[in-house]
Amino acid sequence: GLKPVNTWKGYTIANHPGLILLTDVMTSNLQKHLVKRCLNDLVKQPNKTNLDSYTKEEDIDNIFINFSNLLKKLRWITMGYHHNWDTKLYAEENKSEMPQDISELAECIAKVVGFTEFTAEAGIVNVYHKNSSLAGHVDNSEYDFSSPIISLSLGCTCIFLIGGPDKTSEPTALYLRSGDVVVMSGEARLCYHAVPCIITSSYTCLNDKSTTDCHEKCFDSNENNSKINSESYTMDNDFDNDWHLYENFLKESRININTRQV
């Protein structure tokens, strides 16, 4: 799953305290697992998607395999405390179980960068197609801004703009590549950010046959022996046989998984 922590690279930007870019965090196998997980499992109820109001549940359940046109319309999935796009409020009546592998992964990464108390209670999967973008916004629906947002990038590289607390300050542009992790903490937790575009010529194969999957390095040895911790996503034949289908999709798409503590 995760690469050994001593090989992770961390970057900060002088003008944007609290923003941390981590690279070399996830093995190719973990990235592949997450892509498949989003498109096959996380789209399903009790998670919510932008397609729910006009699509049969059964079609969404099989969206990747059977419905490529519908897949092009998939923009978001919410999980845990569901983000309400209208009211921007989280509610006890509007929550479901957070997928355990996703919350453990985010919590593990948060722990490495010093947020030992972080719990991933809400998640959004953003799906970007050729011409998708995400307008500038601040994520301020949560109650505790001392907790970071942990945000994972998969597939095509995107341009990510990080600005200031209001729209007057000049943003800084970063490339986010497949496998990169952005931590928005401190001042950056409440700064404007946007994804103006994805770069569809940027896809690089997820093929490193790395055997250094090493989740356990992330936890103290006496920590809970969590599932994601002990499981390494090895490339057995079943796992890789149909990867080319996902690869075709990823050549023109980007998936972002971000988690928050509510």
Ligand SMILES: O=C(O)CCC(=O)C(=O)O
């Ligand atoms: O796609 C990204 O990298 C950012 C997503 C984001 O900012 C959000 O979902 O609030």
Ligand SMILES: [Fe+2]
């Ligand atoms: Fe955001």
